[in-house]
Ligand SMILES: Nc1ncnc2c1ncn2[C@@H]1O[C@H](COP(=O)(O)OP(=O)(O)O)[C@@H](O)[C@H]1O
């Protein structure tokens with residue numbers, strides 16, 4: 135779809151004026167009803183210093199520090215990966231400008247403060263994964279990494295993405311993935327920031343015909359952590375898989391928000407979300423699936439399961455189906471429950487201690503989402519899950 | 529010293545008394561059978577012995593090897609040598625069979641001051657034991673009890689028993705859901721365990737199992753009490769005349 139040419143500078147300036155008008159979402163904003171961000175709203179964050187340089191000799195390694203891409207000397211990539219600044223790629227900055235959802239507070243905040251971004255083009259099958267590491271630090275600092283990745287027709291890429299670091303700061307990454315005809319993007323993301331941090335992320339996925347996007351996420355860190363994913367199935371026969379594991383404890387907030395627009399016939403979307411909440415943690419999963427009138431033969435599935443380890447933990451699930459086509463298969467389901475006492479007793483009756491038995495059952499519940507993945511995605515995601523279980527569950 | 533002593537055991541679920549004063553002593557190498565009509569409290573007894581939450585023991589004591597287990601959690605009792613083969617084995621989706629078996633065996637070994645079992649040697653031990661019970665390799669790879677038939681679940685209970693080498697084994701209606709072949713294999717598994725010092729408590733509704741596992745003592749449980757005890761001929765008697773006289777008496 136042709137759109138106006140918008141430079142990154144103009145995109146940022148437009149976002150800044152929208153952010154000046156609209157600010158943060160209010161508690162009356164439906165998409166934020168269950169996600170209290172008062173702590174973020176009250177903080178006067180200052181954007182990170184942009185003059186940092188790092189070095190790395192790893193291949194296919196992209197490193198952001200406090201939202202700023204490290205202009206690493208000798209950055210090296212496999213054939214098929216073309217990495218540019220977003221300010222140097224008007225095509226992809228224009229694509230991002232067109233993709234930003236109207237009135238999206240967080241996107242506007244992030245783009246208003248971002249100094250630059252990365253534009254990555256993939257033009258073939260790349261065997262080795264692309265690692266994107268986002269490191270954060272410092273109190274009161276906001277970070278706004280912006281990345282646009284476009285897979286040209288027939289390309290194939292695995293991304294291993296990680297957000298980590300400490301300090302009472304805010305991370306607001308904005309990413310756009312354009313998956314062209316027949317291309318495949320395998321995307322594993324782990325959010326493992328330290329307990330004081332805030333994370334509000336927006337991921338946009340645009341899929342052309344016969345493309346596959348499989349996004350798997352483990353959300354294990356941060357005080358308030360929200361990940362929003364919006365997928366547009368723009369052409370026929372595209373498939374999208376969104377799997378997520380979220381883990382909360384203490385007074386943490388977890389928010390997994392998704393929106394899938396079926397704008398073309400014969401597309402499929404599958405979402406599986408498993409969460410574990412301990413102590414007074416809270417979570418919301420809100421997933422909207424919208425099927426346009428002409429998106430016949432749509433297959434849309436959504437399943438959310440939450441395991442509550444404490445009486446004070448709270449899970450909210452808000453599935454939303456908006457269907458205008460008549461020949462579709464759409465389903466959604468949500469369960470919220472505690473550990474099964476029969477299962478716990480069965481394990482303990484074999485001599486397995488209570489803590490270990492609980493860990494085994496929690497692990498089984500979470501593995502259900504990630505176990506079938508291939509390495510390196512599987513390993514990338516299992517590691518933070520096992521770490522969380524070992525250190526958080528007793 | 530007796531292996532298992534149950535003394536004046538009273539237990540309730542909520543406000544409802546289920547066990548109403550059970551006395552039973554099992555010595556090493558003895559096989560005892562408890563028979564009784566549905567709802568008489570047989571499974572409740574097995575759960576209370578194994579230390580399941582949700583039952584209130586209002587009176588009495590349970591001793592294993594002379595030591596009261598009343599303050600012990602289910603896992604401690606298991607590591608002390610008590611084993612319960614469940615009437616309804618529980619499915620554990622996502623819990624791999626091998627890691628489950630290894631976790632159980634290692635828990636006992638660590639308690640006994642032995643190190644964790646060698647991985648490869650363990651796989652071999654499990655295969656051999658499974659083979660004897662007619663359990664296919666493919667079943668061992670699946671999640672615990674998931675997709676198992678009724679009979680497969682019961683065999684898997686006996687496999688666990690064989691691997692854990694308990695001092696005192698309680699089998700709750702292990703015969704239900706088994707065809708004659710499976711019954712024979714499972715009984716062989718139990719009989720193979722009967723070394724000199726193991727005690728076995730077989731809970732059953734029918735006499736059938738006792739053709740394969742010959743009890744030294746038979747007790748009739750009705751309405752939460754043992755109403756009659758005898759030798760193996762008591763089982764045959766019950767088979768003929770039914771439980772009517774006991775339920776009326778209770
Ligand atoms: N969880 C429970 N809540 C309430 N009553 C129960 C529960 N489990 C068992 N009972 C009752 O306890 C009695 C004994 O049950 P059970 O021990 O299962 O008998 P059996 O194994 O001999 O058939 C029955 O009256 C049954 O209804």
Ligand SMILES: [Mg+2]
Pocket residue numbers: 570571572615700701
């Ligand atoms: Mg029973």
